Amino acid sequence: MSDIAVSVQDGEPAAVPANSTVQEALSKLLSNKQRKRVVAAKVGDSIVDLTTILTEDTVLSPIMIDTPEGLDVLRHSTAHIMAHAVRDLFGADVKVAIGPSIENGFYYDFLRSEPFTPEDFEKIEARMAEIANQNLPFIRTEIASSDATRAFEAEGEKYKVELIRDLQTDAVSLYSVGGFQDLCRGPHLPNTSFIKAFKLLRVAGAYWRGDEKNDVLQRIYGTAFFDAKELKKYLNALEEAKKRDHRRLGKELQLFTTDDQIGPGLILWQPKGAQLRRLIEDYWKDEHYRHDYDLLYTPHIARQDLWKTSGHLDFYGENMYSGMDIDEVRYQLKPMNCPFHIGVYKSDKRSYREFPLRWCELGTVYRYERAGALHGLLRVRGFTQDDAHIFCRPDQLEDEIYNILELNLHILKNFGFADYDIYLSTRPEKYVGSDENWEAATNALKLALEKKGLGFEIDPGEGVFYGPKIDIKIKDQLGRAWQCSTIQVDFNLPERFKMTYVGADNTEHQPIMIHRALMGSLERFIGVLIEHYAGAFPLWFTPIQARIMNITDDQADYGLEVYEKLRKAGLRIEKDLRNEKLNYKIREAQLAKIPYMLIIGDKEKEDGTVTVRLRDGKNLPPMSIAEFAAKVQEEVQAGRGI
RNA sequence: GCCCACGUAGCUCAGAUGGUAGAGCGCAUCCUUGGUAAGGAUGAGGUCACCGGUUCAAUUCCGGUCGUGGGCUCCA
Numbered sequence: 002m003s004d005i006a007v008s009v010q011d012g013e014p015a016a017v018p019a020n021s022t023v024q025e026a027l028s029k030l031l032s033n034k035q036r037k038r039v040v041a042a043k044v045g046d047s048i049v050d051l052t053t054i055l056t057e058d059t060v061l062s063p064i065m066i067d068t069p070e071g072l073d074v075l076r077h078s079t080a081h082i083m084a085h086a087v088r089d090l091f092g093a094d095v096k097v098a099i100g101p102s103i104e105n106g107f108y109y110d111f112l113r114s115e116p117f118t119p120e121d122f123e124k125i126e127a128r129m130a131e132i133a134n135q136n137l138p139f140i141r142t143e144i145a146s147s148d149a150t151r152a153f154e155a156e157g158e159k160y161k162v163e164l165i166r167d168l169q170t171d172a173v174s175l176y177s178v179g180g181f182q183d184l185c186r187g188p189h190l191p192n193t194s195f196i197k198a199f200k201l202l203r204v205a206g207a208y209w210r211g212d213e214k215n216d217v218l219q220r221i222y223g224t225a226f227f228d229a230k231e232l233k234k235y236l237n238a239l240e241e242a243k244k245r246d247h248r249r250l251g252k253e254l255q256l257f258t259t260d261d262q263i264g265p266g267l268i269l270w271q272p273k274g275a276q277l278r279r280l281i282e283d284y285w286k287d288e289h290y291r292h293d294y295d296l297l298y299t300p301h302i303a304r305q306d307l308w309k310t311s312g313h314l315d316f317y318g319e320n321m322y323s324g325m326d327i328d329e330v331r332y333q334l335k336p337m338n339c340p341f342h343i344g345v346y347k348s349d350k351r352s353y354r355e356f357p358l359r360w361c362e363l364g365t366v367y368r369y370e371r372a373g374a375l376h377g378l379l380r381v382r383g384f385t386q387d388d389a390h391i392f393c394r395p396d397q398l399e400d401e402i403y404n405i406l407e408l409n410l411h412i413l414k415n416f417g418f419a420d421y422d423i424y425l426s427t428r429p430e431k432y433v434g435s436d437e438n439w440e441a442a443t444n445a446l447k448l449a450l451e452k453k454g455l456g457f458e459i460d461p462g463e464g465v466f467y468g469p470k471i472d473i474k475i476k477d478q479l480g481r482a483w484q485c486s487t488i489q490v491d492f493n494l495p496e497r498f499k500m501t502y503v504g505a506d507n508t509e510h511q512p513i514m515i516h517r518a519l520m521g522s523l524e525r526f527i528g529v530l531i532e533h534y535a536g537a538f539p540l541w542f543t544p545i546q547a548r549i550m551n552i553t554d555d556q557a558d559y560g561l562e563v564y565e566k567l568r569k570a571g572l573r574i575e576k577d578l579r580n581e582k583l584n585y586k587i588r589e590a591q592l593a594k595i596p597y598m599l600i601i602g603d604k605e606k607e608d609g610t611v612t613v614r615l616r617d618g619k620n621l622p623p624m625s626i627a628e629f630a631a632k633v634q635e636e637v638q639a640g641r642g643i
Numbered sequence: 644g645c646c647c648a649c650g651u652a653g654c655u656c657a658g659a660u661g662g663u664a665g666a667g668c669g670c671a672u673c674c675u676u677g678g679u680a681a682g683g684a685u686g687a688g689g690u691c692a693c694c695g696g697u698u699c700a701a702u703u704c705c706g707g708u709c710g711u712g713g714g715c716u717c718c719a
Contacts, residue, residue, distance in 0.1 A: 116647055205714030206646030213716060217646045261710050316719040371644055553676040588680035602678055
């Protein structure tokens with residue numbers, strides 16, 4: 002048999018007999034130590050099993066278990082082992098659906114009449130470990146689709162049959178491990194010995210193929226890592242995320258609450274949360290004014306006819322709350338602010354000379370969200386958009402987009418978000434507006450992004466029907482991405498509302514309209530802020546900047562004096578003058594995540610000073626009340642960046 | 644909206660094969676006056692989410708409603 006030349010990328014080729022497996026070839030190319038970490042290999046763009054037969058000269062990229070691609074293979078295989086275990090334990094009552102690897106883990110969907118319980122999880126994990134420990138090979142076979150269909154039909158595996166049918170290929174690949182055989186594209190681990198560190202995390206309902214008309218399956222989520230240490234690290238990170246959960250912190254720090262009597266998805270801001278929100282709103286307004294925006298206020302309801310004109314009733318009606326009759330005229334609660342801003346636009350005859358018009362509003366809107374979608378502050382039914390609409394001439398579009406991006410990133414950065422994923426969404430299949438307009442607008446968005454030096458991805462066809470858009474996702478402290486900002490060009494509403502301006506040529510033209518929100522909604526943004534900072538907000542927008550605590554009752558009067566002076570100086574101050582030990586007061590202030598603790602004993606009372614304790618436990622030297630006030634004001638200035 | 648789980652004091656949670664309930668924290672009062680993460684005592688506080696059914700008796704069992712959570716789905 003003749004030899005073929007196989008090499009790893011950038012390495013010397015080795016001669017191996019034709020029809021060797023990848024594994025065999027790699028054994029000539031890699032050290033023993035490296036070989037133990039290889040779980041699959043890349044040939045060109047596709048990832049293949051180590052058992053794949055090589056028939057021609059090939060360049061291989063080995064995939065190590067401790068790389069993202071390696072983890073992917075590991076998790077995918079672990080999902081199969083889980084299905085194997087479930088099948089072993091619960092028999093043929095269980096039908097298997099699909100089990101891919103996903104970000105941070107894997108899942109497998111099952112049809113089973115009984116719900117999976119936490120005790121089941123333990124059993125499944127134990128059985129998985131048994132299977133894994135047997136060091137079983139994953140064996141790939143290719144068979145004709147018709148044979149596979151017959152086999153799965155015999156087992157009653159209707160989902161597999163459906164999958165094969167929709168694949169529309171002549172042959173499919175199967176993988177078997179021990180006694181369990183599954184339809185799968187692969188690739189898989191060479192054997193189960195790599196499966197050492199895994200955990201089942203939760204079970205949830207999921208529709209077959211994500212369609213609510215289909216069967217509801219039970220989806221078991223789990224995760225797997227190449228060693229126990231990595232698994233532990235991940236589980237700890239989950240714990241950490243739990244501690245940062247804005248719903249938990251919102252309660253602990255008394256920021257916001259909801260009330261069954263009032264309704265789900267409707268937020269009540271407690272005094273501290275309201276303070277936090279006010280600070281954010283004030284900052285937002287100040288920055289907008291500085292950036293040449295004007296502020297609007299508009300109502301919460303409007304005649305239903307407005308929503309017909311805008312098209313919201315047709316396109317968005319199912320998310321709008323039903324109307325009310327006022328003097329026999331139908332009114333509806335607003336799901337968006339745009340028609341109102343158009344109302345302001347139409348209050349006057351507009352000239353190209355006054356463009357661009359930049360109008361912003363913290364506009365509270367109400368949208369029907371399905372009950373199951375509601376989530377803390379992140380998904381609610383009543384929320385306040387940090388909205389703005391810009392009306393301009395086509396030739397101003399690119400500059401306006403650039404200015405928006407600049408303000409957008411400036412504000413996000415000031416809140417501590419400097420990492421973004423940016424997406425440019427282009428024309429979808431169904432759209433309004435002319436092709437030329439779409440092209441010009443898409444181009445303007447692109448040019449503005451490039452001019453700003455921002456990397457972005459193009460989401461082809463993901464634009465909304467009325468225009469192209471830019472979406473910005475911010476990354477928080479834990480690296481999680483949150484969609485907040487959106488910048489959208491709109492060809493639809495100017496047309497529907499017959500908006501015009503008088504151009505230099507003394508004829509009427511249609512303005513370009515841009516919608517944009519930077520934080521998205523205040524509720525959502527504050528939720529993200531809470532998680533990002535784990536509730537320990539920077540001084541400039543923390544609801545409480547300092548808490549005064551006396552050591553004994555003897556300094557209560559002085560404590561009150563300090564409190565009043567600092568409040569008058571505009572600081573956000575609390576006092577804890579209770580008859581409690583200092584340790585106790587410090588503990589409480591620490592848990593409340595207050596930046597400065599002002600400690601007052603006889604010394605301070607005598608000298609007219611305060612001793613400042615920081616959140617990190619360090620102390621500043623005693624300073625006068627005025628000095629402290631000045632220090633805080635200075636830090637706030639710096640933090641606001643204005 | 645759908646599937647599953649859950650709903651007991653302000654908070655975090657325990658509890659009984661069906662006989663109207665407990666802890667810690669917090670709160671109130673008193674003692675204590677203590678310099679950098681919990682001093683002590685006493686006490687108040689619950690229609691066991693809501694409505695209905697079964698039962699001599701329901702917080703406990705059953706049904707429904709509402710809410711919360713994990714997902715699915717949705718987010719022109």
